[in-house]
Amino acid sequence: DQQVKQNSPSLSVQEGRISILNCDYTNSMFDYFLWYKKYPAEGPTFLISISSIKDKNEDGRFTVFLNKSAKHLSLHIVPSQPGDSAVYFCAASSSTSGTYKYIFGTGTRLKVLA
Amino acid sequence: ETGVTQTPRHLVMGMTNKKSLKCEQHLGHNAMYWYKQSAKKPLELMFVYSLEERVENNSVPSRFSPECPNSSHLFLHLHTLQPEDSALYLCASSQDYLGNTGELFFGEGSRLTVL
Numbered sequence: 001d002q003q004v005k006q007n008s009p010s011l012s013v014q015e016g017r018i019s020i021l022n023c024d025y026t027n028s029m030f031d032y033f034l035w036y037k038k039y040p041a042e043g044p045t046f047l048i049s050i051s052s053i054k055d056k057n058e059d060g061r062f063t064v065f066l067n068k069s070a071k072h073l074s075l076h077i078v079p080s081q082p083g084d085s086a087v088y089f090c091a092a093s094s095s096t097s098g099t100y101k102y103i104f105g106t107g108t109r110l111k112v113l114a
Numbered sequence: 115e116t117g118v119t120q121t122p123r124h125l126v127m128g129m130t131n132k133k134s135l136k137c138e139q140h141l142g143h144n145a146m147y148w149y150k151q152s153a154k155k156p157l158e159l160m161f162v163y164s165l166e167e168r169v170e171n172n173s174v175p176s177r178f179s180p181e182c183p184n185s186s187h188l189f190l191h192l193h194t195l196q197p198e199d200s201a202l203y204l205c206a207s208s209q210d211y212l213g214n215t216g217e218l219f220f221g222e223g224s225r226l227t228v229l
Contacts (some may be wrong), residue, residue: 009154032215042219043118043204044157051215077131089157093214100145100208100218101170104157 003027004092006105014113019077023090026071030092034102035064035075038087047088048075080112103107116140120221128229129195135154135224137188137205145211146188148180149204157204158201163188164211195228202226 005024013019022034026040036044050057050064050073057064063076077084087109091102128134139146148160161169163182177199178197179191187203202225206218 002155034217036192037219041222043120043206043222045220046217049215049217058164091157095213095214099162099170099211099214100147100216100219101159101162106154106156 001025002082002105003030004090004103004105007110008090008108009106010109010111012111014078015082016079019075019084019110019112021075021077021088021090022033022112023075023105024071025073027092027094027103028071029096030103031095032093033064033066033073033114034091036091036104037084037091038107040088044089045047056071059061065111077110082111082112082114085110085112118205118207118219120203120224122221122224124155124225124227126197126227126229127192129133131195132179132191132193134173134192135190135203135205135226137187137190137221139188139207139219139221140188141207141219143207143209143219144185145208146182146185147206147208148190149206150207151202151223161190169211190212192226197228200226200228204219212217213215 033050035047038044087107161180165186189229193202202223
């Protein structure tokens, strides 16, 4: 049973528009969430994180929103650029585990069209 | 070199072969990880080493054998693998193992094909 789900395997967006990537989780103990970006033939790289004490975290063009009651988080990219084309993974962890034991989703492939 | 480096980047092996994947981190981190990424599946944590001691083994078959000779190096020894073991194997490191915030730094991965 997947605890972290990314139900959209792929997403296409026009350059300059907003990209919204979604992630759902089932474990209510999760209280820290990250997004990673992965280009082909490269390892995942950290993008942005959010703690459950917040409902929003912003870093430049990237904003992550957390809805704890819905157990849902989303990554917004505004404006989208062709260089953002990659696979995006969300990951979650629980402070009760006390470790860097992140549970990852299956990823969403974003394609930004020029 | 900087970050986390993995060799080889690509490996093709038969089911009776013995091979090893190597990972080296240049970040001064204390924890190192092996993840497996199969098509359309989440990243699966395989092993965790903290200060050169194995602290996590997620029910991985014994045909995968990790080794951590020091805090900068991590190996994954492969023996009598199955075709379903074909995947991208990712090494990662973090400053420490304890504490649930912070990021993992990943290598570029070793693409393994088992014939």
